[in-house]
Amino acid sequence: MEARILDQFRAIVGRGLITETSQLHTYECDGLTNFRVLPQAVLLPALTAEVQAIVQICQREKIPFVARGSGTGLSGGALPVDKGIVISLARMNRILEVDLLNARVVAEPGVINADVTQRVAPHGYFYAPDPSSQSVCSIGGNVAENSGGAHCLKYGFTTTHVLALEVVLPDGSIVHLGSRALDRPGYDLPGIFVGSEGTLGIATKVVLRIVKKPAVIQTLLAAFNTTEEAGAAVSGIIGAGMLPAAIEMMDNLAIQAAEASVHAGYPDCGGLLLVELDGPAAEVEHLIEEVSAICTQCGAWEIRVAQSEAERAVFWKGRKAAFAAMGRISPNYIVQDGVIPRTALPKVLSEIERMSAAAGLRVANVFHAGDGNLHPLVLYDGRIAGQEERAMELSINILRLCVQCGGSITGEHGVGEEKKMMMGEMFAEPDLATMQLVRCAFDPEQLSNPGKVFPRTRFCAERTGPYQPHPLEVAGVAQFF
Ligand SMILES: Cc1cc2nc3c(=O)[nH]c(=O)nc-3n(C[C@H](O)[C@H](O)[C@H](O)COP(=O)(O)OP(=O)(O)OC[C@H]3O[C@@H](n4cnc5c(N)ncnc54)[C@H](O)[C@@H]3O)c2cc1C
Numbered sequence: 362m363e364a365r366i367l368d369q370f371r372a373i374v375g376r377g378l379i380t381e382t383s384q385l386h387t388y389e390c391d392g393l394t395n396f397r398v399l400p401q402a403v404l405l406p407a408l409t410a411e412v413q414a415i416v417q418i419c420q421r422e423k424i425p426f427v428a429r430g431s432g433t434g435l436s437g438g439a440l441p442v443d444k445g446i447v448i449s450l451a452r453m454n455r456i457l458e459v460d461l462l463n464a465r466v467v468a469e470p471g472v473i474n475a476d477v478t479q480r481v482a483p484h485g486y487f488y489a490p491d492p493s494s495q496s497v498c499s500i501g502g503n504v505a506e507n508s509g510g511a512h513c514l515k516y517g518f519t520t521t522h523v524l525a526l527e528v529v530l531p532d533g534s535i536v537h538l539g540s541r542a543l544d545r546p547g548y549d550l551p552g553i554f555v556g557s558e559g560t561l562g563i564a565t566k567v568v569l570r571i572v573k574k575p576a577v578i579q580t581l582l583a584a585f586n587t588t589e590e591a592g593a594a595v596s597g598i599i600g601a602g603m604l605p606a607a608i609e610m611m612d613n614l615a616i617q618a619a620e621a622s623v624h625a626g627y628p629d630c631g632g633l634l635l636v637e638l639d640g641p642a643a644e645v646e647h648l649i650e651e652v653s654a655i656c657t658q659c660g661a662w663e664i665r666v667a668q669s670e671a672e673r674a675v676f677w678k679g680r681k682a683a684f685a686a687m688g689r690i691s692p693n694y695i696v697q698d699g700v701i702p703r704t705a706l707p708k709v710l711s712e713i714e715r716m717s718a719a720a721g722l723r724v725a726n727v728f729h730a731g732d733g734n735l736h737p738l739v740l741y742d743g744r745i746a747g748q749e750e751r752a753m754e755l756s757i758n759i760l761r762l763c764v765q766c767g768g769s770i771t772g773e774h775g776v777g778e779e780k781k782m783m784m785g786e787m788f789a790e791p792d793l794a795t796m797q798l799v800r801c802a803f804d805p806e807q808l809s810n811p812g813k814v815f816p817r818t819r820f821c822a823e824r825t826g827p828y829q830p831h832p833l834e835v836a837g838v839a840q841f842f
């Protein structure tokens with residue numbers, strides 16, 4: 362990058378400019394480590410005005426930029442782009458306001474998810490979206506990915522909890538989307554921004570909704586011989602009209618990995634359910650009985666209800682550690698993220714087992730069963746020739762299976778770099794073109810996280826009417842702008 366541009370960046374962020382190659386490597390990938398690109402520079406602004414000034418330079422000099430929170434994304438969303446810079450929001454990590462009377466928190470994007478709950482817990486509130494990575498991932502990253510978590514079954518995904526945003530648009534202007542009050546007239550612009558994976562600009566402040574902590578929380582663990590039995594219990598619980606706070610499932614491989622890592626004391630079984638119920642004491646007491654009965658009918662041979670907060674924490678520790686624990690049982694693994702209708706769980710899980718046997722690769726399953734949000738973990742050994750390719754193929758075929766069953770290629774991890782080529786398997790070209798019209802309205806020059814999410818980038822300036830493929834796209838040479 363030219364020295365004169367670096368000087369301009371340095372004038373804005375001072376020591377928050379990284380250009381040393383050895384330090385740039387820290388930012389070359391996110392949690393999806395098999396994609397790597399070295400950025401030209403990394404900037405760590407501390408204020409909205411600094412983000413704005415950086416983006417204004419990018420706009421003037423036509424430099425693509427990628428926002429980065431904590432870099433825990435699993436779809437390559439924060440992967441740097443060729444000849445681009447990374448804007449890390451890690452230093453913008455202040456909780457600016459806690460408004461208990463209106464149950465709102467105003468946070469900068471670099472605030473860590475779990476810190477929001479920690480801040481409001483003494484007042485009897487919590488921030489509901491709880492990705493398993495919540496002790497490290499940022500609110501900005503959660504917004505961009507519309508992140509989910511175990512308790513989103515009852516409380517809703519990030520989008521339900523983001524009421525308003527301050528955003529630096531790719532042209533360097535600042536806009537405020539949404540409001541603290543509910544149901545503003547006009548387009549749901551926060552709804553458009555949440556889940557946009559960094560392609561519409563950079564969130565610099567977020568107004569979050571917090572929720573009153575329920576009177577009682579009870580967590581039940583049920584052991585089954587198979588995931589099919591556990592899946593039938595999930596359908597039974599929801600079918601009976603209950604909405605637990607969370608229903609999570611782990612298969613035997615996932616249990617083995619979690620046990621090796623955090624010793625949660627899980628039974629050695631084929632399918633494990635964690636069901637959490639919350640609400641008034643009498644209601645929870647009654648529902649725990651009902652859930653236990655349904656689990657028993659579906660074949661559960663051990664049911665434990667956590668008897669203390671400490672025991673409940675141990676139940677969750679195994680589940681939350683499961684992804685990272687895979688390293689205990691396999692040298693390499695691919696984390697996949699797909700969605701299916703809940704009722705398809707037994708069928709899809711047995712089909713995954715068949716596909717896994719046919720590919721000669723182990724697949725561990727640990728997932729948000731209540732939402733039908735699968736996380737198959739395809740295990741492989743990168744040192745064995747051909748295994749990585751077979752693992753990739755298997756994980757893509759699992760996603761195809763999800764789509765065939767009426768589901769989706771992602772539930773919460775986003776499309777990013779990894780799954781953009783699969784978007785065409787879910788959406789027809791006119792649908793993709795319409796989505797990119799939204800992109801063009803925010804970022805006509807395609808500077809904000811370009812090349813992500815869509816299989817082909819649209820050339821905004823040339824379009825006024827319905828989508829017509831650009832001649833270069835037709836020729837197949839315009840994968841990126
Ligand atoms: C062990 C593990 C467990 C996980 N469990 C879950 C889970 O249960 N549920 C779940 O949903 N995800 C989960 N994830 C994925 C990941 O943690 C989430 O996607 C998280 O929201 C990413 O946050 P981050 O701060 O790390 O964002 P990053 O990875 O840094 O960035 C993610 C995306 O957000 C964009 N972005 C970041 N900040 C901003 C901003 N301020 N404005 C605009 N765009 C921005 C980036 O450009 C990128 O596209 C898990 C990941 C790991 C490693």
